[in-house]
Amino acid sequence: MKTIKQLRFMLLLTLVTLNVSAQFKMTKPILSPEISADSKITFRVFAPEAKKVTISGNWMPGWGNQVELAKNDTGLYQLTIESLPSEMYTYSYFVDGVKSVDPNNVMVVRDGTRNESMFMVPGEKATMYGVTDVPHGTLQKVWYSSPTLGLTRLMYVYTPSGYSESTEKLPVFYLLHGGGGDEDAWTTLGRAPQILDNLIASGKAKPMIVVMTNGNPGDAAAPDAAPAKKEAAGQNNPGGMGSGKFEESLVKDVIPFIEKNYRVISNKDNRAVSGLSMGGMQTLYLSNNHPEMFSYFGVMSMGLVDMSRFGGKNDPEAQLKGLEKLKASHPKLYWIGVGKDDFLYKSAQDLRKFLDDNKFPYIYRESEGGHTWTNWRVYLSELAPKLFK
Amino acid sequence: MKTIKQLRFMLLLTLVTLNVSAQFKMTKPILSPEISADSKITFRVFAPEAKKVTISGNWMPGWGNQVELAKNDTGLYQLTIESLPSEMYTYSYFVDGVKSVDPNNVMVVRDGTRNESMFMVPGEKATMYGVTDVPHGTLQKVWYSSPTLGLTRLMYVYTPSGYSESTEKLPVFYLLHGGGGDEDAWTTLGRAPQILDNLIASGKAKPMIVVMTNGNPGDAAAPDAAPAKKEAAGQNNPGGMGSGKFEESLVKDVIPFIEKNYRVISNKDNRAVSGLSMGGMQTLYLSNNHPEMFSYFGVMSMGLVDMSRFGGKNDPEAQLKGLEKLKASHPKLYWIGVGKDDFLYKSAQDLRKFLDDNKFPYIYRESEGGHTWTNWRVYLSELAPKLFK
Numbered sequence: 172m173k174t175i176k177q178l179r180f181m182l183l184l185t186l187v188t189l190n191v192s193a194q195f196k197m198t199k200p201i202l203s204p205e206i207s208a209d210s211k212i213t214f215r216v217f218a219p220e221a222k223k224v225t226i227s228g229n230w231m232p233g234w235g236n237q238v239e240l241a242k243n244d245t246g247l248y249q250l251t252i253e254s255l256p257s258e259m260y261t262y263s264y265f266v267d268g269v270k271s272v273d274p275n276n277v278m279v280v281r282d283g284t285r286n287e288s289m290f291m292v293p294g295e296k297a298t299m300y301g302v303t304d305v306p307h308g309t310l311q312k313v314w315y316s317s318p319t320l321g322l323t324r325l326m327y328v329y330t331p332s333g334y335s336e337s338t339e340k341l342p343v344f345y346l347l348h349g350g351g352g353d354e355d356a357w358t359t360l361g362r363a364p365q366i367l368d369n370l371i372a373s374g375k376a377k378p379m380i381v382v383m384t385n386g387n388p389g390d391a392a393a394p395d396a397a398p399a400k401k402e403a404a405g406q407n408n409p410g411g412m413g414s415g416k417f418e419e420s421l422v423k424d425v426i427p428f429i430e431k432n433y434r435v436i437s438n439k440d441n442r443a444v445s446g447l448s449m450g451g452m453q454t455l456y457l458s459n460n461h462p463e464m465f466s467y468f469g470v471m472s473m474g475l476v477d478m479s480r481f482g483g484k485n486d487p488e489a490q491l492k493g494l495e496k497l498k499a500s501h502p503k504l505y506w507i508g509v510g511k512d513d514f515l516y517k518s519a520q521d522l523r524k525f526l527d528d529n530k531f532p533y534i535y536r537e538s539e540g541g542h543t544w545t546n547w548r549v550y551l552s553e554l555a556p557k558l559f560k
Numbered sequence: 561m562k563t564i565k566q567l568r569f570m571l572l573l574t575l576v577t578l579n580v581s582a583q584f585k586m587t588k589p590i591l592s593p594e595i596s597a598d599s600k601i602t603f604r605v606f607a608p609e610a611k612k613v614t615i616s617g618n619w620m621p622g623w624g625n626q627v628e629l630a631k632n633d634t635g636l637y638q639l640t641i642e643s644l645p646s647e648m649y650t651y652s653y654f655v656d657g658v659k660s661v662d663p664n665n666v667m668v669v670r671d672g673t674r675n676e677s678m679f680m681v682p683g684e685k686a687t688m689y690g691v692t693d694v695p696h697g698t699l700q701k702v703w704y705s706s707p708t709l710g711l712t713r714l715m716y717v718y719t720p721s722g723y724s725e726s727t728e729k730l731p732v733f734y735l736l737h738g739g740g741g742d743e744d745a746w747t748t749l750g751r752a753p754q755i756l757d758n759l760i761a762s763g764k765a766k767p768m769i770v771v772m773t774n775g776n777p778g779d780a781a782a783p784d785a786a787p788a789k790k791e792a793a794g795q796n797n798p799g800g801m802g803s804g805k806f807e808e809s810l811v812k813d814v815i816p817f818i819e820k821n822y823r824v825i826s827n828k829d830n831r832a833v834s835g836l837s838m839g840g841m842q843t844l845y846l847s848n849n850h851p852e853m854f855s856y857f858g859v860m861s862m863g864l865v866d867m868s869r870f871g872g873k874n875d876p877e878a879q880l881k882g883l884e885k886l887k888a889s890h891p892k893l894y895w896i897g898v899g900k901d902d903f904l905y906k907s908a909q910d911l912r913k914f915l916d917d918n919k920f921p922y923i924y925r926e927s928e929g930g931h932t933w934t935n936w937r938v939y940l941s942e943l944a945p946k947l948f949k
Contacts, residue, residue, distance in 0.1 A: 200673075216658060217658075218656065218657060218658045219657065220611070220612070220656040220657035220658075221655075221656040221657065221658060222609070222611070222656070223609070224658075264658075266610075266655045266656060266658040266660065267607065267609045267610040267611070267655060267656045268607060268608065268609035268610065269605060269606075269607045269609075269610060269613075269653075269655040269660065269663065270660075270663040271653075271655065271658065271659075271660030271661065271663065272660065272661055272668075272675060274658065274659040274660065274675075277670065277672075277673045277674075277675070277783045277784070278783060278784050279661075279668060279670070279675050281666065281668070283666075284589075284666045285666075286661060286663075286666070286668050286675075289784075301787070302781075302785060302786060302787045303787060304712075304787055306703075307703040307712070307714075309700055309701065309702050309703070310700070310701040311698055311699065311700045311701075312698065312699040312700075313698050314695075314696040314698070314721075323693075323696070325696075332703075335821050392691075394666045394667060395666070395667045395678075396691060397691060398690070398691045398692060398693055432724050
């Protein structure tokens with residue numbers, strides 16, 4: 172009886188002539204980008220029907236410049252560029268004028284509403300913000316209620332390696348994205364979890380919790396994570412970026428939620444806030460209006476700007492009063508970082524002048540380059556080690 | 561003195577003539593896809609230089625079929641398709657033959673090595689696996705040590721709404737992806753967090769923890785999340801899919817990690833395992849080799865196959881012994897789901913015959929369609945309510 176069953180079963184297995192190709196097939200892939208040992212990079216795309224293929228990458232000078240790929244007689248377009256320094260790069264193809272991610276590169280990152288292909292050139296920067304062989308923190312996508320904004324909202328919370336096994340209370344770093352971005356930005360383009368993993372593992376930064384919210388006061392979450400009706404409503408930025416509403420929700424909704432649900436030290440000396448561009452504006456607002464909440468401030472690629480352009484108002488008297496209040500609260504760090512080519516360079520200098528004129532101490536970091544994620548990743552790598560020490 | 565400062569500050573603000581366009585500019589976007597009130601869908605792409613633009617979408621019959629968009633005299637290509645039933649759809653453009661995501665659609669999902677544009681047609685399915693206005697669980701990206709595989713690996717852990725406020729211990733559902741996929745698959749294409757949020761909120765499913773691992777035994781994590789050296793090593797699938805190594809790591813490494821770090825009920829009646837395709841194969845392996853660990857099994861789009869094709873071996877005697885052991889363990893549910901057009905349909909029927917011949921009870925769900933995420937999302941929506949009851 173058992174033998175017959177066995178035979179029948181073996182027969183069945185033999186008869187199963189599966190076409191597993193749809194799920195499991197392996198084809199020889201076109202390698203793109205290919206990074207050689209001497210860091211030359213070759214981009215490829217098979218496009219026998221296309222008249223012209225160009226590439227636009229964030230290592231190119233200017234913004235939006237394109238370089239042509241050359242077509243060979245098989246229809247393969249190819250371009251090899253000289254060695255690039257270690258960095259995370261993004262690029263797009265334009266196939267007969269239409270922007271496209273590289274179909275042969277699985278790595279795609281979203282920058283606001285744009286999707287771009289991504290690659291990392293090995294070396295110092297890749298070690299700084301790549302996934303390396305160190306203990307990793309946990310990244311959580313957490314929904315919280317924001318009565319201030321009338322929304323249930325999504326944020327990321329990074330807890331460092333060892334958090335769940337320890338009883339130690341930790342400081343919290345609130346890290347804010349720029350205009351056009353959302354809660355995903357610091358975890359993808361910003362590489363914050365990897366940067367913190369690497370800094371903490373090397374002892375350069377203290378273990379800390381990092382909270383990355385959505386800084387657009389009208390949005391519940393990023394486009395692919397928000398409830399459909401919120402998207403449909405298109406109620407982005409009620410009152411504008413300069414309204415202070417997001418900042419109020421950070422103080423009234425986010426911080427209490429974090430301090431209730433995570434093992435944190437609940438005082439100003441254990442709270443830091445930093446942001447880039449719009450997030451830098453929000454950091455300035457918080458430094459002026461809630462210096463009692465934070466002891467560490469980081470303003471990236473922002474300075475004094477005309478707030479009326481962002482739905483706020485220019486109120487020099489309030490600005491001065493805010494600074495007096497900030498001075499009285501004795502923050503431990505006020506850090507400004509900006510690139511020489513940043514379109515907000517002058518406003519950062521205006522901020523410095525305002526602080527100098529009012530004898531308020533700060534650390535100033537001027538980098539090469541402009542309003543870019545390359546700079547913001549570097550700023551995060553340099554700022555995080557200065558926190559909570 | 562103060563008045564002079566104020567005046568100077570106002571002057572500075574006035575002089576700041578920022579070019580904020582790079583970070584904040586608003587241009588009138590091309591809407592694609594546009595879904596009308598009667599669910600007609602219009603795809604658009606501006607491509608004046610292109611000779612031909614086609615679209616391939618997963619609502620089309622067959623696999624890889626393409627339909628042409630029509631060009632108007634401004635260079636805008638456009639296609640309107642008739643009403644589609646509520647569902648999450650994926651598609652790509654081909655611009656003069658080159659595959660591309662829709663540059664005007666921010667929503668991109670990765671299916672293994674392919675990136676595709678995505679949209680959701682409102683209605684029943686969108687309510688089932690869209691982000692809706694219900695309490696949401698938390699999704700964690702967690703690294704864990706796998707001595708069995710010699711890797712530190714990444715997985716997702718979904719904890720239901722209310723988990724952090726409660727002291728109740730919860731059951732755990734281990735949910736496995738298919739060949740070519742990774743730990744991201746059930747959270748993106750599979751919509752598992754949204755499906756569970758919706759089922760739990762409506763009372764259809766019990767609150768549970770869902771664990772979504774990377775089922776490729778040679779990989780630490782998805783391509784964009786793995787350490788560079790692991791990617792470079794290309795050590796995918798040591799011993800093949802059928803080696804049982806991933807399954808051993810689930811039992812020896814993952815389950816102990818979860819039961820140590822989360823508030824769970826640690827017994828077989830509170831553990832479920834289900835997977836699609838390769839994950840279905842892994843579920844079958846676990847049902848045969850570790851029936852003492854789980855009381856609920858869900859086999860999606862899989863059945864009896866020639867294991868030698870996947871680095872395993874065909875051992876009917878072991879298969880029968882496994883079934884006898886499984887029977888003796890009295891599992892509470894053995895569920896099989898497959899589509900009529902699935903290329904593994906016959907192997908699913910072979911599995912049924914094997915179980916019937918051996919008088920082993922199971923629930924069989926036959927759906928329309930084939931080896932698709934549409935089916936796997938529906939199967940998850942139907943299976944999760946049957947667990948832990």
